[in-house]
Structures are given as structure tokens and as C-alpha cells.
Amino acid sequence: MPAQSIWTLLSWGPDGWSDDIASGVLVTIALALATLPIGLVIGFFVAFAKQQEEPALRLAGNIYTTVFRGLPELVTLFLFFFGMPLLLQHLVRLFNPDATIDVNGFVAGMIVLSLIFSSYASEVFLSAFRAIPKGQYEGGYAIGLSKWQTMRLVVLPQLIRIAFPGLENCWLSLLKDTSLVSVVNLAETLRQSGVAARVTKHSFLFYSVAALIFLLLAVLSSIATSYILRHLGRREAR
Amino acid sequence: MTVSQAIAIDKPPPQARGWPRARILGYALVGIWVLFGAGIVAYLVYAWNAEFFARYAPAYLQGLGTTLSLVSISMVLGAIFSLPVAYGRMSKNRILSGLAYCYVYFFRGTPLLVQTYLVYYGVGSFRPELETVGLWWFFREAFYCGVFAFSLNTAAYQAEILRGAIESVPRGQWEGAASLGLHKLQTLRKVVLPQAIIVALRPYGNELILMIKASAIVAIITVYDLMGNAKLAYAKSFDIQAYIWVAIVYLVMVEILRHGVEWIERRITIHLHR
Numbered sequence: 001m002p003a004q005s006i007w008t009l010l011s012w013g014p015d016g017w018s019d020d021i022a023s024g025v026l027v028t029i030a031l032a033l034a035t036l037p038i039g040l041v042i043g044f045f046v047a048f049a050k051q052q053e054e055p056a057l058r059l060a061g062n063i064y065t066t067v068f069r070g071l072p073e074l075v076t077l078f079l080f081f082f083g084m085p086l087l088l089q090h091l092v093r094l095f096n097p098d099a100t101i102d103v104n105g106f107v108a109g110m111i112v113l114s115l116i117f118s119s120y121a122s123e124v125f126l127s128a129f130r131a132i133p134k135g136q137y138e139g140g141y142a143i144g145l146s147k148w149q150t151m152r153l154v155v156l157p158q159l160i161r162i163a164f165p166g167l168e169n170c171w172l173s174l175l176k177d178t179s180l181v182s183v184v185n186l187a188e189t190l191r192q193s194g195v196a197a198r199v200t201k202h203s204f205l206f207y208s209v210a211a212l213i214f215l216l217l218a219v220l221s222s223i224a225t226s227y228i229l230r231h232l233g234r235r236e237a238r
Numbered sequence: 239m240t241v242s243q244a245i246a247i248d249k250p251p252p253q254a255r256g257w258p259r260a261r262i263l264g265y266a267l268v269g270i271w272v273l274f275g276a277g278i279v280a281y282l283v284y285a286w287n288a289e290f291f292a293r294y295a296p297a298y299l300q301g302l303g304t305t306l307s308l309v310s311i312s313m314v315l316g317a318i319f320s321l322p323v324a325y326g327r328m329s330k331n332r333i334l335s336g337l338a339y340c341y342v343y344f345f346r347g348t349p350l351l352v353q354t355y356l357v358y359y360g361v362g363s364f365r366p367e368l369e370t371v372g373l374w375w376f377f378r379e380a381f382y383c384g385v386f387a388f389s390l391n392t393a394a395y396q397a398e399i400l401r402g403a404i405e406s407v408p409r410g411q412w413e414g415a416a417s418l419g420l421h422k423l424q425t426l427r428k429v430v431l432p433q434a435i436i437v438a439l440r441p442y443g444n445e446l447i448l449m450i451k452a453s454a455i456v457a458i459i460t461v462y463d464l465m466g467n468a469k470l471a472y473a474k475s476f477d478i479q480a481y482i483w484v485a486i487v488y489l490v491m492v493e494i495l496r497h498g499v500e501w502i503e504r505r506i507t508i509h510l511h512r
Contacts, residue, residue: 049267056264063271070492071485072454074465078472079481086478172347179349183458190352197359204360211348211356218347 009200010209017196017206024192025213031109031178031188036171038114043121050122051129061122068119073180076116081108081184109181117174124166128159161232168225175217179210189213278482285479294471294480301467302487304381308456308463309449311385316392323397328404338397345394350452353391358383358459384456388449395445403438404430436507443499447492454488464488 012018050061068076081103088101132155140150182191193210197203326338345353361368361377368374376382407430415425457466468484471477 049264052260052264054258054260054264056268057260058264060264060267060271063268066493067489070451070489070496072451072465072488074454074457075468075481075485075488078469079478079485082472082481083478176349179351180455182351190349190355194355194359201363203363204356207352207356207360211344211352214348214352215344 006202006205009196009202009205017192017200020196021189021192021206021209021213024187024189025217027106027186027188028175028178029217031106031113031181031186032171032175034110035113035117035174035178038110039117039121039170039174040167042114042118044125046118046122047125047129050126065119065122068115069123073112073116073177074183077109077112077180077184080112081105084108084111105181105184105186108184109178109186113174113177113181116177117170120170120173121167124163124170125159127166128163131162132158164225164229164232168222171221171225172218175221176214179214282479282482285477287477287479290471290475290477290479294467297462297467297471298464298483298487301462301464304461305450305453305463305465308381308384308388308461309446309453312388312392313446313449315385315389316396319389319393320396320400323393324400324404327397327401342394342397345391346398350387350391351455351458354384354387354455354459357387380456380459380461384453384459384461388453388456391452392445392449395448396442399438399441399445400434402441403434406437407433436503439503439506440499443495443502446499447495450491450495451488 008015010016010018046061046064049057050065052058071079085101085103088103089099092099092101136154136158137150140154141147145153178188179190182188182194185191190210193206197206200206323338323341326334327342329335329338357377358380361383365374368377376386404426411429411433412425415429420428453463454465456463457469460466462470464484464487468480471480
């Protein structure tokens with residue numbers, strides 16, 4: 001192999017790997033951003049179920065968080081990546097005997113990360129729910145708002161503000177967890193850096209690049225969240 | 239007001255009777271979970287394969303041993319290494335605290351998987367240099383690389399836990415001890431740490447649980463821990479029960495630890511409850 005300088009390896013184009021890694025970064029960001037809304041919605045409803053008076057609803061919510069916080073992320077990922085096609089195949093074969101199912105790495109990753117993210121986010125939402133005094137609900141009912149209106153207009157705005165710092169942590173660990181999906185061959189940042197490392201034999205260089213990219217993403221998200229937090233704070237002051 | 243009246247007032251409101259919407263939904267959701275669990279049990283019974291079990295159960299047990307030793311060695315080494323890092327984080331020296339901050343930020347800001355790759359594949363690419371220094375035997379073994387990466391990672395988290403716990407003890411405690419003539423180390427050992435442990439116990443327990451869960455990662459760098467053996471069993475048999483069994487083992491381990499930590503916490507905060 002001709003001696004290539006580090007700068008050639010890191011350049012953009014056919015000789016360098018920057019373009020390949022950049023496409024991986026886009027996949028990482030897309031995966032995290034696609035997971036976020038699903039995870040937030042599920043997490044919110046799980047927390048909502050866990051603070052109901054009905055014991056059956058609480059039990060269902062508790063099983064959810066126990067299972068998905070207790071399982072290692074990697075085990076959950078493999079269970080879904082290998083198990084879901086089996087299950088779906090059985091179901092589909094009931095209707096169409098020779099159908100085959102292939103699960104996309106992106107979709108499997110998205111489902112698994114949503115499950116994990118939502119179980120952590122539900123704990124954050126739950127403690128935020130508990131921080132809102134009962135009088136807020138009662139006040140809402142007293143001025144004639146319905147249950148749903150009280151939730152949307154009175155509780156939710158406060159809930160988001162209280163839960164925000166905890167959700168930021170969940171987001172940061174979601175960003176890091178996306179790297180796990182590389183083991184089912186999704187071409188995200190770590191996967192692309194790994195390919196570059198294997199082809200060029202400059203493992204240390206390319207894995208350092210991957211680490212720096214994840215650091216950069218973390219820094220960028222904390223800049224973004226501090227901006228959002230300032231925005232939320234301003235709304236509170238008015 | 240008589241006693242019976244007071245009791246009647248303090249009682250929580252009676253449960254709604256009949257079938258309100260929340261109850262129907264709750265029963266339905268619990269029903270789904272029961273079905274799901276029953277489905278897995280039924281599958282395991284249906285797919286029961288004495289040969290599979292005889293072949294892989296010992297490997298799983300041995301993998302469990304690898305997982306536990308990896309986690310415990312890393313936790314202990316990380317705890318030792320977290321002391322200077324926590325000291326650096328709390329130090330007034332700009333350079334020292336800056337260095338410690340960068341260390342913690344790096345290890346908490348990057349995925350553990352990347353760190354593990356960086357140690358196993360990245361450092362491994364300096365083989366000639368390592369051989370001259372005589373450290374190659376260490377970085378050749380995937381297990382040692384895993385321990386190395388995990389210790390550095392958990393040291394960063396544990397340093398933050400330690401710092402948070404020590405800083406949660408009010409300054410007056412230090413000043414009071416100083417006015418009694420205790421020097422700094424004595425103060426730390428006899429006054430601050432006993433109070434800090436109560437704060438630190440839960441985060442430490444969480445960190446231990448996170449480490450057990452994260453230890454599945456070493457399966458990817460060819461360590462045959464619990465997850466590694468499951469991967470091997472799946473690759474040989476294409477039987478999904480390989481992963482189901484391993485999931486059950488991890489879940490049981492995590493639940494035991496979680497309840498253990500809660501139990502210890504109840505014990506050591508017994509003087510705070512009325």
C-alpha cells in the first residue's frame with residue numbers, strides 16, 4: 001500500500017473518507033431525530049399511565065419500564081432485529097404462504113431506540129408530573145376546562161419546562177446509543193468509520209474521528225438545548 | 239370529632255366502581271403484557287430443545303462468569319481511578335480541573351462502543367510500538383481491552399458521582415470539623431463521607447446496573463461473555479431462544495441489583511425516617 005498522508009485519507013472525494021463518514025453522520029442524525037418524537041410520545045403516555053389511580057394502568061406502565069430499562073440495549077436490538085422478521089413472517093404466511101420479510105436496519109434501530117428512549121423519558125415525565133401540584137388540575141377544572149383541556153393548556157406547558165433538563169440527558173444518551181445500531185450493519189457514523197479503518201488500516205485515526213464526531217454532536221445539542229431553554233424561560237416570565 | 243370520624247375522613251377516596259374507561263384500557267394493556275409473556279413462555283416450551291440446552295447452558299454459565307468478572311474488575315479499577323479525577327474536578331488549580339473536565343467530558347460524551355473500538359482496534363494498530371514497550375500482551379487480549387475501556391469510562395462517571403456527593407455536604411460541615419481541630423483527611427473520612435455515601439449510593443447502584451447492561455458490548459470485540467455466547471449460539475443454531483434466554487438472565491440480574499440497592503438505601507437512611 002502506498003504511504004498515504006493523513007490529510008489524503010481525511011479528504012473529501014474518491015481518495016478520502018470524509019464524504020463516506022459524512023453520509024454516516026447524516027444517518028446517525030436522521031436516526032436520532034426520527035426516534036425522538038416517537039420516544040417522547042410513548043414516554044409521555046407511559047408516564048401518564050403510571051400516575052393514574054387505576055392500578056392496572058400503573059402495572060402496565062411499570063412492566064414497560066422494567067423490561068426496557070432492564071434489558072441491555074444490545075440484547076433488545078438483537079431480539080428485535082432477528083426476532084421481529086420471524087414473528088412477522090409467521091403472521092404474513094397465514095395470508096400469503098411464500099412471502100419473505102426483511103427488516104431494515106434503520107427501522108429496527110428506530111423501534112428499539114424508541115423503546116429504550118421512551119422508558120427513560122417516562123421516568124423523567126413521571127417525576128415532572130409529581131412536581132406539579134394538584135391545585136393546578138383543580139384550578140383548571142374549577143374554571144370549567146375539561147380534563148383534556150386542563151392537560152393541554154395548564155399541565156403540559158409546565159410539564160415540558162420541568163422535564164426539559166432530564167429529557168436533554170435522555171437525548172444525549174440516545175445520540176450515543178445510535179452507535180449500537182452499527183452492529184446490525186446500518187451505515188451510520190461508527191459503521192462508516194469502521195469500514196474506513198479496516199480498508200486503510202488506520203484504525204486509531206478513524207475511530208478517533210468517530211469519537212470526535214459524537215463529541216461534536218453532543219456539544220451542538222447542548223448549544224441547541226440551551227437556546228431552547230432560554231426560549232422556554234422567556235415564555236414563563238411573560 | 240370522634241376517632242372513627244377522623245379515620246373516615248383520612249381514608250383515600252373509594253375506587254371507582256364498575257368499568258370506567260381507564261380500567262378497561264389498563265386491563266387491556268396488562269392483558270397484552272400477559273399475552274406477550276405467555277407467548278414467550280409458550281415459545282420456549284414449544285421450542286424446548288434438550289440438546290440445545292445441554293450444549294449451550296454451560297457456555298452461558300461460563301459467559302455469566304466472564305461478564306461478572308469484567309464488570310467487577312472495571313468497577314473497582316474505575317473507583318480507584320475516579321479518586322484523582324474527582325480530586326482534579328474539585329481542585330482550584332485551573333489546569334488540573336480543566337484536564338479532569340476534559341477527561342470526564344470525553345468519556346461521557348462519546349459512546350462506550352466507540353471507546354471500546356478505539357482501545358481494541360485503535361491502540362492495537364500500534365502493535366510494533368507496543369511490542370517494543372512490552373505492552374502488547376495486554377492489548378492483544380480482547381478481555382483486557384474491554385476492562386481497560388470500561389474502567390476508563392466508569393471512572394469518568396464515578397468521578398462525577400463522587401464529586402456530586404461530596405459537594406452535596408454543606409460547607410458548614412467542613413468548617414465545623416476544622417474548628418474542632420480535625421485535619422482535612424479526618425474530616426473527609428469521619429464527617430463528610432458518611433453523609434456523602436447516602437447521596438452516592440443510588441447513583442453508584444445505577445452505574446453498576448448500567449455497567450452490567452453495557453458489558454454486552456464486549457461481545458462485539460470477540461469476548462465470550464454472556465452476550466458473546468448468545469451470539470455464538472445463535473450463529474450456530476439460528477434459534478432465537480438463544481437471545482431470549484440471555485435477555486431473561488440480564489433482566490433477572492438487573493432486577494436483583496435494583497432491589498438490593500433499594501434495600502441498602504432503606505437500611506442506611508433508617509435514621510432519617512420517622
